[in-house]
Amino acid sequence: MRRLDNFDLHNHSTASDGLLTPTQLLELGARNGAQAMALTDHDTVDGLEEAGEAARRLGVLFVGGVEISVSWGETTVHVVGLGIDPGSAVLDDGLRSVRDGRLGRARLMAQALEKLGMPGTLEAALALAGREDRLSRTHFARHLAETGAVRDAQQAFDKYLGKGKPAFVQHQWAGLEEAMGWILGSGGIAVLAHPGRYGLKPLGRATLLEEFKRLGGEAIEVVTGSHRPEEYATWRRVAEEYGFLASRGADFHGLGESPVEPGRLPPLPASLVPVWTRWAH
Numbered sequence: 005m006r007r008l009d010n011f012d013l014h015n016h017s018t019a020s021d022g023l024l025t026p027t028q029l030l031e032l033g034a035r036n037g038a039q040a041m042a043l044t045d046h047d048t049v050d051g052l053e054e055a056g057e058a059a060r061r062l063g064v065l066f067v068g069g070v071e072i073s074v075s076w077g078e079t080t081v082h083v084v085g086l087g088i089d090p091g092s093a094v095l096d097d098g099l100r101s102v103r104d105g106r107l108g109r110a111r112l113m114a115q116a117l118e119k120l121g122m123p124g125t126l127e128a129a130l131a132l133a134g135r136e137d138r139l140s141r142t143h144f145a146r147h148l149a150e151t152g153a154v155r156d157a158q159q160a161f162d163k164y165l166g167k168g169k170p171a172f173v174q175h176q177w178a179g180l181e182e183a184m185g186w187i188l189g190s191g192g193i194a195v196l197a198h199p200g201r202y203g204l205k206p207l208g209r210a211t212l213l214e215e216f217k218r219l220g221g222e223a224i225e226v227v228t229g230s231h232r233p234e235e236y237a238t239w240r241r242v243a244e245e246y247g248f249l250a251s252r253g254a255d256f257h258g259l260g261e262s263p264v265e266p267g268r269l270p271p272l273p274a275s276l277v278p279v280w281t282r283w284a285h
């Protein structure tokens with residue numbers, strides 16, 4: 005039997021800031037040869053039911069997931085929960101509290117953009133997001149690209165929305181310990197998402213990894229569309245050093261927006277133990 009190795013455990017849909025519906029996302033991953041896929045929308049499990057149905061129809065193993073926004077000091081980090089129970093009350097309450105902060109922050113971003121000469125962005129971003137508690141910087145970035153204020157969504161982050169840029173709004177997300185409690189309390193495995201994206205210096209990085217591990221974190225993403233391929237070796241060594249399981253996921257948001265399609269990443273380095281050994285062989 006062919007070993008299951010095309011697991012893609014980090015992807016977004018229209019339930020958060022992705023461009024494809026859960027069904028379209030699963031169809032794309034299946035076309036690309038993914039054998040197992042997780043949907044990990046930001047701070048919501050809304051898309052899991054639809055994604056699970058599509059996966060069953062397509063013969064893809066489905067892993068229910070979520071990507072939780074966490075404030076760790078001044079740094080925003082993302083923790084993915086895999087294999088969570090979407091019906092868990094502790095998880096549901098926690099995620100709702102995080103989503104409830106999104107509208108207020110979006111208002112402040114829109115005010116900053118208005119001062120920079122770009123009015124009406126709250127309404128436009130909301131039209132793209134479909135729901136107030138889903139509003140993300142991605143929706144603002146897409147709107148700015150549509151109006152021609154920037155060349156593409158990436159440039160909107162580089163010029164206005166990224167950390168330290170003029171429309172960036174510091175925000176209080178979930179605490180790390182809180183988010184870990186929601187994931188573990190709903191039967192999930194906690195995975196530190198794209199650790200290369202946080203711009204941490206060596207000491208901060210070690211502190212985060214140790215704290216994450218102490219709180220029950222089991223895995224880190226090594227091969228992800230949010231790491232450059234030349235970074236994979238760094239995070240392979242970190243996984244080995246700390247004894248973390250390794251995860252693999254495209255962090256796909258949409259065609260033309262994300263560097264890698266679901267199911268199309270290179271395999272995990274052979275020396276690592278994949279996180280999916282926790283529930284599949």
Ligand code: AMP
Binds near residue numbers: 021158162166
């Ligand atoms: P939010 O949760 O509203 O702060 O939005 C975070 C999302 O914005 C991430 O999940 C990415 O999809 C996107 N994002 C964040 N930083 C960047 C960046 N520098 N370039 C492109 N997309 C980004």
Ligand code: MN
Binds near residue numbers: 016021046257
């Ligand atoms: Mn996103």
Ligand code: MN
Binds near residue numbers: 071082197198
């Ligand atoms: Mn993320």
Ligand code: MN
Binds near residue numbers: 015255
């Ligand atoms: Mn993501």
